[in-house]
Amino acid sequence: MNLPEHGANPHRLYEQAGVKQPEDVIDFSENVHPFGPPAFLKEQWADFYDLLSSYPDPQAEPFRSAAAGYHGVLKEQVAAGNGAAEIFTWLAKRYRGKRVMLVEPAFSEYRSTLESEKVHILEIDLTPENDWQLQLVDVQEQVANCDAFYLCNPHNPTGRLMDLAQLEEIAALCTGKCELVIDEAFIDFIGEHASFIPLLTRYPHVIVVRSMTKMYALAGLRLGYVIAESSIIQQLTGSAAHWNVNGLAAAAGARCFSEKAYRAQIIAAAADERAKMEAYLESMGCPSVASVANFLCFQLPDPSRSGPFFHAMLEAGIVLRHTHSFKGMDGEWFRIGMKGASAMERLRKEMHRWFENN
Ligand SMILES: Cc1ncc(COP(=O)(O)O)c(C=O)c1O
Structure with missing residues (x-):
């Protein structure tokens, strides 16, 4: 079927x-929750309406600076996309013709974006026998052969979380030429204490992708971002469309960070x-x-x-x-x-x- x-x-x-x-x-x-976006969006809709007729900021301000402030990183370390999905198209271009390891089963956009850039895909299979948990020994065996390793934490579709100690072990294995991409699209459902972002200063080869569409129920508006070393951010966004993030998303997304x-x-x-x-x-x-x-x-x-x-x-x-x-x-x-x-x-x-x- x-x-x-x-x-x-x-x-x-x-x-x-x-x-x-x-x-x-x-x-x-x-996986969008049922409570709708934060109330301010409806309450201040008239203010947001005015944004429709102007071109948005090409660097997604005020969102970019708000995201940097929320995570305590430089704004040069942040780039915003039309959903995390767009960021995976940038990443796929980064690894064009190279070797990327995926964990399966996983969000299918990793594979489809990589395939369209002729990336050679290697995979580690999760199994019910291991309770769908990633085995470090599998990572150890494979990681030397690839240019990037994509992880999703918590993992979609299983919802399993890897703790920071495990992630640090993996990040340490991925030194050399292998970059570690961590998709934290659902990490907001645990909290920032589970995020790898504060550890990025120690692991400059790690790239973290985040989504605003899950926690803030903004799937239709489209907004995501990536945090990494500023040189990686510059390279990643080289091929992005001008005004890739719309003005509504940039303004509403910036406000969302204060919705504790x-x-x-x-x-x-x-x-x-x-x-x-x-x-x-x-x-x-x-x-x-x-x-x-x-x-x-x-x-x-x-x-x-x-x-x-x-x-x-x-x-x-x-x-x-x-x-x-x-x-x-x-x-x-x-x-x-x-x-x-x-x-x-x-x-x-x-x-x-x-x-x-x-
Ligand atoms: C694991 C994972 N990453 C990224 C995305 C894409 O999120 P966005 O809506 O921000 O493009 C999804 C969407 O379902 C997802 O499940």
């Missing part, structure tokens, strides 16, 4: 799966829903992966029933993230983004109905 590579846009999934879309659909396949209470509320809500869901899955005998993010991967007690289950959920208006495009999960796991309490309750109700009838 040819299903979409990404979560979100459920109408595409219904079309490709050949299932008639019910009127009432809850999309658990996207909002962040705390989102982290608490995701953790709460994740704990309830984990308890439910355990009670039904469904294995799940210990996630720290706002999403969770699980499997049915009998994974051979995954296809009919996925379809039955679609028919019931419950859109799960299939894993046919996640190597090693191969459709026998599901990923769910944490939504509001009533949506999560409905998910459990529909799952329960299926378990009773199957």
